[in-house]
Each structure stands twice: as structure tokens, then as C-alpha cells.
Amino acid sequence: MANRDFEIIIVGAGPAGLTAGLYAGRSKLKVVCFEKLAPGGEILNTEHVEDYPGFELIGGPELAQKFTDHAMKFGLKIEMEEVEEVRKDGDDFVVKTDMGEYRAGAVIYTPGGYPRKLEIPGEEEYAGKGVSYCALCDGAFFQDEVITVIGGGNSAVEEAQFLTKYGSKVYLVHRRQGFRAHAVALDKLKDNDKVEFILDSVAEEVVGDDKEMKALRVRNVKTGETTEVAANGLFVFIGFIPNTDLIKDPVEKDESGFIITDQNMETNIPGLFVAGDCRSQLIRQITNACGDATTAAVAAEKYLEAQEDAKKSSAAAAAS
Numbered sequence: 001m002a003n004r005d006f007e008i009i010i011v012g013a014g015p016a017g018l019t020a021g022l023y024a025g026r027s028k029l030k031v032v033c034f035e036k037l038a039p040g041g042e043i044l045n046t047e048h049v050e051d052y053p054g055f056e057l058i059g060g061p062e063l064a065q066k067f068t069d070h071a072m073k074f075g076l077k078i079e080m081e082e083v084e085e086v087r088k089d090g091d092d093f094v095v096k097t098d099m100g101e102y103r104a105g106a107v108i109y110t111p112g113g114y115p116r117k118l119e120i121p122g123e124e125e126y127a128g129k130g131v132s133y134c135a136l137c138d139g140a141f142f143q144d145e146v147i148t149v150i151g152g153g154n155s156a157v158e159e160a161q162f163l164t165k166y167g168s169k170v171y172l173v174h175r176r177q178g179f180r181a182h183a184v185a186l187d188k189l190k191d192n193d194k195v196e197f198i199l200d201s202v203a204e205e206v207v208g209d210d211k212e213m214k215a216l217r218v219r220n221v222k223t224g225e226t227t228e229v230a231a232n233g234l235f236v237f238i239g240f241i242p243n244t245d246l247i248k249d250p251v252e253k254d255e256s257g258f259i260i261t262d263q264n265m266e267t268n269i270p271g272l273f274v275a276g277d278c279r280s281q282l283i284r285q286i287t288n289a290c291g292d293a294t295t296a297a298v299a300a301e302k303y304l305e306a307q308e309d310a311k312k313s314s315a316a317a318a319a320s
């Protein structure tokens, strides 16, 4: 334990990583957070956040800066290094980055993930100007507007239902007739008067002017016919890809590839804690990422204390 570089290493400086860093810093632990890009994570790509308590409306980058400043004020070191590997080595963890190798007693793993993209023309151009990957975050910006949703899984079906709270009309575009979504949720959506299904169809292009999206061009895969659906919003729910590959030990995951933890955010690998978007959970929001990261930081501290106590007990037993 003496040769550890840090007590805790945090992987990823999104809301979860920065919150874990804040709590670990406040506990005066020797902690570092490695981030490959800029601190803030996914909220850096979010124009407005209006569901973080205490801030009715705040820019994503501004909230990211507040998280960063707050954590650093309490001693968190943020290093711009890309983590390549996390593995257990005896009682320690070894975290390999593009700049070196570091040992720690515990790891809080918070690198998030990313929504699968359609990769069609206009998708990137109109991101934040009509195109979104989060209904809870952005739905309210589409009050009384026409919204398109892509996907046939539970996320698409549930979020399409949610978006009918705001949109005057919601089109669900799915590439085949069959759905992966639960039948109950699907039936409920079919009963919703605001919803129209466009099946056997794929999105081909997001069309708009220099300010915002105006329509979605879709192609029927059976007839080849192309139509333009006039809409101001496009919500894409075709899967979310968690960043779990850096962990080299066999960490337990759910059927969708998200990491399973106990209520202390600890995985099946003792000392490896997970919070944020790559954790198996019901929703992926800033609020629960922060809450779970708080638990992870406190649990990691207790884990290190227990490890230290066990070491002292075995040293005392050996001496007697």
C-alpha cells in the first residue's frame, strides 16, 4: 500500500466523476481524476440544462465549469490523460494512461457512454438545433411542435410517450414492423392520439435552414419511396453505448452491457466502484449520476479504511 500513487483514481470527469472527486477531496483523500478531453462530460454537448435542481435553466458548459471549479476547490486534481486500462493487481488497482501507470487502492469508474448515432446527413449539423438524444433534457424545448422519434426499443417507445407531453404531434419512425419494446408500453403508445407510426422506414437526412431543423427525410425500405416529414425535432433512441472496455478484469454486466453494482456502487470486483451512465440503472440523468457518485466516494473511503484496518490487524497478529 505504501507504493500507491493515489488512494482513489477516478476515471472520467463528467458530473459523476467530478462529484466523486468533490466528496473524496472534501475527505482529504489523495485523489486524481483522469479525463481525456475536457472536464464536464456529456453536458458539454448539451446547450441548456433545466432539470438540475437549483438551476432553472443553465447552459451545459456553464454547469460543467461549476462542477469542475467546485471539485478543484476541495483539492481534486484533474489530469488530462487518456485512460487505456484499469486492472486489479493484488490489493491495488493499476490504471494505465497514455502518459503513465498509476497505482491506487480504489477506483471510481465514471467514463459514461454515448448514444448511438444515425450517421446521416444533417444529424451533426442540427444537433442542439432540433436533433437530440435525451427527451428528459430537451423535450420541453419542443412545446406544441412536431417531433420525430427514431427507434423501436424501450427507450424510443417510452420517450415518444413522454414527448407527447410537449409536442403537438409525435412521429415514431422505425425500420421494421416488429418492436423490441415491451408490448404494454407499445400498446399504450399506439393508443395515444398524438402519435403516428412510420414503419419499415429509415431516416435519411435532417433538413433545415441555417438556424434549425425543419424536416426529416425518411425512406420506406420496402417501397423505396422517400418522403419529407415536416418536424422541428428529431429524438434518436437507437441504443446507448457504455464505455466499459477499459476494465480488463471480468466485471459483471447486464444484458445490455451496463456494469452492475450493489447499493454502494461497488462492482463484483472489490474496490471498483461505478457511477454515471455506464452503470446498470433505470435512467441516465445528471442528478442520479451525482447522487450515485456521492455514494461511490463515501463507500470507496470506507473500503480503504477497512483495508487499512485489516492490514493493521494482520500485522498485529503476525507480531504476537
Ligand code: NAP
Binding pocket: 117, 118, 150, 151, 152, 153, 154, 155, 156, 158, 175, 176, 178, 179, 180, 202, 237, 238, 239, 240, 255, 256
Ligand atoms: P435497444 O433495445 O437496443 O433498441 C434499439 C432500437 O433502435 C431497435 O429497435 C433497433 O432496431 C433500432 N436501431 C438500432 N440501430 C439503428 C439504426 N442505425 N437505424 C435505425 N434504427 C436502429 O436500445 P434502447 O431502446 O436504448 O434500450 C437499451 C436497453 O435498455 C434495452 O435492453 C432496453 O430494454 C433497456 N431499457 C429498458 C427500459 C425499461 O425497462 N423501462 C427503458 C429503456 C431502456 P431493430 O429492432 O430493428 O434492431
